[in-house]
Amino acid sequence: MKPIAMLLTAAAGLTISCGAAAQQAPWAKPDTPSGPRDRIYAAEQFSNTVSVVDPSTNSLLGVIRLGDPQPMNLSPLYKGQVLVHGLGFSPDGRQLAVVSIGSNSVTFIDTATNAVRHTTYIGRSPHEAFFTPDGREVWVTVRGEDYVSVIDASTFAEKARVKTPGGPGMTIFSPDGRYAYVCSSFNPELAVFEVKSRKRVGTVKQPSPFCPNIAATPDGQQVWFTLKDVGKTIAFSARPPFAILKEIDTGPITNHVNFARTPGGQFAYVTIGGSNQLKVFRTDDFSQLATIPVGSLPHGIWPSGDGKRIYVGLENADALAAIDTATNKVVAQIPIGQAPQAIAYVAGGVPSGDGRAGLQPLGLAGAAAHLKLVTLEGAVATSVTLFDQGLTQVLQAAVTGLAPKRAYVLALAEHGDGSGALQPLAKFMTNPAGSAIVNAVGPIRQLVSSEASVPRRNLVIAEGGDGASTKIVQVQQR
Known part of the structure; x- marks a missing residue:
């Protein structure tokens, strides 16, 4: 397809009708008004904790402690998790999947009780995990090897391995559940799979090898991925032939990307660690709308269930920044654990009670x-x-x-x-x-x-x- 025709086709597919209900990633669910039952989770690499935040009050409720800091975690008898890093959640909001790079594990946590339900150990240096849109499987990229580990979300057992280019970075799914997009952290090659058959059906060339993060737009039309080594963000068509639509120079240490769909349109938010900024782009013409100073080394990012807020983990500030998507201004900064990586906003994660069971004080994790x-x-x-x-x-x-x-x-x-x-x-x-x-x-x-x-x-x-x-x-x- 010629570039002009490609762009026109993409723009036509991205038009948001005035009557359409806003939807948020990752499963294109209708807007869910924010409330005290919602939770924000942050996976924290050096304190080996998951911070739990109430977005209705912008307050830290406590942490789920999955492991100890050094030197305790150097013992040969140590059983906790090391380098808590990746984070995914089920479509019903009842379960977290937390990836720990150093202990090669995925820990499944009940969001209602904050209790660990199971820990599954897989291959070398897993990076991120995410549930399929039907909630039945969890696909975990095993970045130290060359496959995606497919885990049964009910039994927590590995049921299959999907062969990929070496060093898969992250998997995200199309909102309809048809495709899985797997970027690479070691090869300039993004692979697309059909979820049902697990067969590879497409390839997208990465301009560089190091992709840490990938996200699909709520309307199901585009997929964006970041390139940390060259400071770029790439958008491509979510449908065959998976053509690249735009390559954007976003800045040094480009980390994560996510989306908010608002009455004003659908926007991409990209964390730029080297400049301590969040950059905002339109998804129809890819123009930059705003640059938001947020704090030291922004990393993970996720929208609220109604798209009114974007939350950003500040890796070198041990904090979570809340941004109003109507004004693109920081409205709160919440202290959390050490070096937050991936974050997730789970609408209705606590169906009843105060959701504080099993939580511990921040303590040393905030020092x-x-x-x-x-x-x-x-x-x-x-x-x-x-x-x-x-x-x-x-x-x-x-x-x-x-x-x-x-x-x-x-x-x-x-x-x-x-x-x-x-x-x-x-x-x-x-x-x-x-x-x-x-x-x-x-x-x-x-x-x-x-x-x-x-x-x-x-x-x-x-x-x-x-x-x-x-x-x-x-x-x-x-």
Whole structure:
């Protein structure tokens, strides 16, 4: 199909009639007014918790603790979950599927009681899980391998494996349940499957290999996916031949995408971790409507059941931001656990009672320190969070503003300007957008804080990854 004809066809298919009822992803259900029975869930990677938020009051009710922080989770006898990351929910809102990357597991949680119903262990490094629109199966992308694990939603047993390109990132389904779209985190190839037969029926070329997230529009006409390594977002037709409709340069560390269908139209919301923003696009002509500053390293995103709010997990701020879709303004920020990844808004998740059973206080899961690294000219380029694990911290740096595909080292320097001996913490390679997510572990807060009882060190980024480089490019903001 020629590009002009393709665009006209897509635009015609996306027209929202004035009489049509608004619908929200992922199953194109009619609007559900928000209320105290709704819940927002956030999967939190470093505290190994799931935060539970009441959107009617924008308050944290507590956390479901699936695992312990370090060093307890390093024991050979440890049975909890590690690196709680992915999150999906059933069409009836009664069940969560929580993926833990480090323990290769999917934990099924009853939303009414917050109780764990079952934990299914699958292949290496699963990433995301989602229920089919009929609620009978859960498709889990096993990113460390080359298949999707299909789990029976009633027995919690793996019933099949769907072969994919290596490193499947996430599966999302067409609202009618016909197609499953599986993007890749290691190959520039998105695969489309027929859900009923599990046969591959299409391919979409990814402009780069690293797709972390994919979502289908509520009207069933489009699928959008993000490319974290090159800072792009791609929209393609949800129907054969699955043609690409638009490639958008969204920015460094482009994370997740989701949609809200409102009286004003259907809009895509994309989290841009490198600029701490949320970008809003129309889905008819793909024009950008707004840019919303939201906080440090926005990651997961989900709309309310009526599309009036969009909720964003702030990975380096341990918070959940609520955005009014009518004004595209942040209206609330809610403290939650450490490093939220995927989030989900479940309308009517609590059918009765207060929904607080089994929840624990946030406690240590909310403890973190925040730093910034600046260029030698003084421009803020990198946000750093030190997630408290007791005597040590997990350091996470959202690095931007560097040369693409080049080796660097995050290190401790003797002096604030980066001079003196360097003590390397983590070597890393920037992606094609000149950004990276860098992690390290240690008693780092005790070394870099102004209250340090030992000779203070300063976080810096230097060129080269061999420890011999002395060319400092970013220093800790004083």
